[in-house]
């Protein structure tokens with residue numbers, strides 16, 4: 001990928017080396033961190049080099065009567081460089097965003113003050129099937145005149161538009177998009193809400209789910225436990241390989257989406273529960289009762305496999321202790337440092353039998369990885 005803003009825009013930090021070299025450096029970093037626990041091959045899953053991000057957020061910079069997209073400036077030598085630069089291209093966003101974002105800016109600039117006034121950011125959430133949800137964020141109250149102009153924009157750009165300002169959310173058509181992904185020969189539909197977590201790179205996401213399926217296929221049944229399940233990204237495709245599934249997640253919005261996604265894909269063996277991982281541990285250890293779980297017979301589960309996909313902080317001690325009792329563990333991580341920290345405990349009971357790296361975030365230092373552990 002080439003971008004005229006490399007070196008000044010803070011969003012892509014790795015731009016001086018080519019994509020192959022970036023991958024190699026990430027592979028070395030992940031292999032190095034996993035080396036004390038795993039000496040086998042690290043499978044590497046690359047990303048498209050450009051047009052890979054299905055969500056993006058731009059600030060709006062006002063100069064006189066004109067609006068432009070802006071991004072935070074690059075930090076240099078660890079020194080926080082305040083300020084923003086105007087963005088004239090962003091080749092990392094997927095085509096359904098790219099084809100709309102410049103037309104949107106043109107329309108905003110050509111419009112009356114209604115769309116422009118105190119607009120401070122625009123967010124895009126798109127799908128590989130060309131749906132796009134645009135959220136326009138304002139420092140002012142939105143009224144019916146705004147809704148009428150934004151509605152015209154929706155039609156012109158063939159997208160969905162939402163407006164947000166303090167304590168206000170204006171949904172003109174929907175607050176979600178529906179992604180369709182081909183995973184291991186099957187099609188899955190996922191409703192993705194504007195405010196819920198979604199994996200940013202759909203191509204790599206599919207590779208990641210298929211890698212997890214490959215591990216699930218070797219397990220051969222039993223029940224499946226998942227924590228940090230989000231909108232059911234892994235849960236739905238993996239459910240086919242297990243008898244019963246219990247999947248938990250802290251966010252109300254994501255659990256709502258997960259339930260919708262389960263129905264949308266006619267899957268009947270999953271129970272979703274809104275629980276923080278710490279609460280899931282308390283519930284499964286019988287240490288605390290939750291009214292949210294009163295319809296669920298926790299005793300009826302016999303988990304052969306658990307999948308965890310925590311945020312960057314990694315797993316809490318209680319969750320590590322709980323999953324240590326389960327035969328097979330699939331650990332997906334967006335932070336190889338906390339993964340390595342958690343493996344120090346997990347390898348006391350389990351062996352790492354497979355490891356992979358998924359380049360969800362090209363042109364940045366971030367890297368996603370996965371390990372499959374089996375009880376010793």
Ligand SMILES: C[S@@+](CC[C@H](N)C(=O)[O-])C[C@H]1O[C@@H](n2cnc3c(N)ncnc32)[C@H](O)[C@@H]1O
Nearest residue numbers: 197228229230233249250251276277309310311
């Ligand atoms: C990296 S995302 C993964 C989501 C999902 N597995 C996916 O692939 O889309 C982490 C998820 O953990 C949830 N989360 C954050 N802290 C949590 C906690 N303490 N307990 C349970 N879920 C949590 C977030 O809401 C988010 O959905």
